[in-house]
Amino acid sequence: MSGKKAVLEIKGLRTQFFLREGVVTALDGIDLTIYENESVGIVGETGCGKSMTAYSILRLVPHPGRITAGSIRYKGIELTTLDQDRMRSVRGTKISMIFQDASTALDPVFTVGDQLGEVISLHQRVYDKKALQKKVIEALMLVRIAAPEKVITMYPHELSGGMKQRVMIALALSCSPSMLIADEPTTALDVTIQGQILKLLKALVAKTGSSMMLITHNLGIVAETCDRICVMYAGRIVEDAETFELFERPSHPYTVGLLSAFPKLGVKQAELPVIRGTVPNLMKPFKGCSFVDRCDKAMEVCAHKRPPRVEVSPGHFVSCHLWSGGERPGGT
Amino acid sequence: MADLVAYILRKVILAIPVVLLATLIVFLMLFMTGDPINVLSPPHASVEQLDALREKYGLNEPVYVQYGLFLWQLLHGDLGVSVGFFTRDLEVGDLIADRLPRTLELMAIGLTISYSIGIPLGIFSALRHNSLGDRSVMVFTLLAYAMPSFWLGILFMWLFAVELSWLPIEGTTGGFASIILPAMTLGIGNAALTTRMMRSSMLEVIRQDYITQLRSRGLPEREIIYKHAVKNAILPVITVIGLDIGWFVAGSVVVETVFSWPGIGRLITDSISNADFPVVRGCILVLALFVIAGNLVADILYAYVDPRVRLG
């Protein structure tokens, strides 16, 4: 890992929502580094903070939420304190995002051509109508949309779900960002289309040489698409390892639970299995490990002390007291 | 665009039965007081005059023939003759044609005032949600909306014409200055309604995914708000333009009376006090057609802005 250049370095990121009823800690100290040309998967149950991680990176956390601690560096530039104008120039051209639900992510009253053209003309400074249209059509061809000349005159409601997601990908990639965040890009689609979209994403990322952060709650998808996987639980990253390593030697009890119902690498459509208990209330700050109530291996210390992030083997990080000593318990 | 043309055609065709229904209702008003000749003739008319009028309106024929005749005359712009004391035997059509432009200009300026205040103020309020400015706007809209228009009209008269002497108090002799007070009185209630609607619609729209999506592409905030958010947020406002016009028609009767504005509304109140049924009937028909046309325009405008409605 050390030879690679980091595109994005997140340290101790905390994002909180200030509600009338109290403070919700959606992200509670996230550490995550994404290197050049790398695809990193973020997995975890709904509500564990995957989307908020993405929104925090782009500084688009919705009101009443905001980043309250930590640092996010893009190629060395600190994003959390960047002024609005410079932040805007990061969005789209440096870091771009594909949204969870393509059906609501396009403006319903503008044509596909208008919406793509707007972004391309802004970032690539193409103002000539003809030249812009050519670029728009190219962008649509890149995401393998048939008859792009026709599609540019269409409105979002005239497109199928898969087509909309392709348009979203075209939008996200139209400014050749060096970092693409895809937030559950296929959750809203049916299975056959899911496969196509993922293949397309993978191919495009490989072609453009950008890094990708792929958010999903589907282990099959990350297993197939990503070089590395981060497992999130209740606003924290509990385990971070290369894909093969994670499936071979899952080390956090939560990861072990997730994988137990997952037969083997390469099998599609394994949704996250059910683990005993429920996700903790994020409004109550926890002193110790957030997984303690559901963990079969919980010890005395787990309820009181936050587990440190330990590198159990090169590039394999776990936050669990079982590993606090540094070596594998039970000798594997 | 082909779908838009098809949509407009469909709407125009659908408006035809509504127009017919309006003419039928207006026609049936004739029978509300027993023998129609009573309301269609001037008081103390001679027997010969009555016979001539019966002949003209076909009152001896079966009702459906009478209705047919009514429509036929309507198509030729013939709405009968006035039976009022001052306007006796004048063509109703001419009387209305005389007044209609006045009402149209009053409504046009009233509508302009109401949208040019309501839409920007709604946007302003939404963008400063819960600020002092937003709260003041909300209080203003509440007051403006709750106030009856005759009361508001008198208030304006007192303030701008009597106390400040900025504007003429009534009538039309002051040129453009004359229209300002009546148009403001007519428009302000609707401006308040439009403000509230635009505000809540804006608040709804700026929370949408596609707005966040636009931000994530680095578009300038002013483009996101004024191009994308406003175009989406204005849709509910457009859908009620038809209703607004109905409100304006009703309001114009009051406002024209308060300000002695010589439009259709004033003509109606005058004709009612003169028991001039043919003129009242003609005015009501014209206003009904006006409301129908307004709704048609609103529908078309809506389809123009929102491509999704062209389907249905």
Ligand SMILES: Nc1ncnc2c1ncn2[C@@H]1O[C@H](COP(=O)(O)OP(=O)(O)O)[C@@H](O)[C@H]1O
């Ligand atoms: N608008 C909001 N108001 C309050 N809390 C929120 C809001 N949005 C998200 N959260 C909190 O952030 C947590 C993480 O949300 P999110 O990142 O969307 O989860 P997911 O992993 O499903 O994408 C949620 O469990 C919730 O507690």
Ligand SMILES: [Mg+2]
């Ligand atoms: Mg999510």
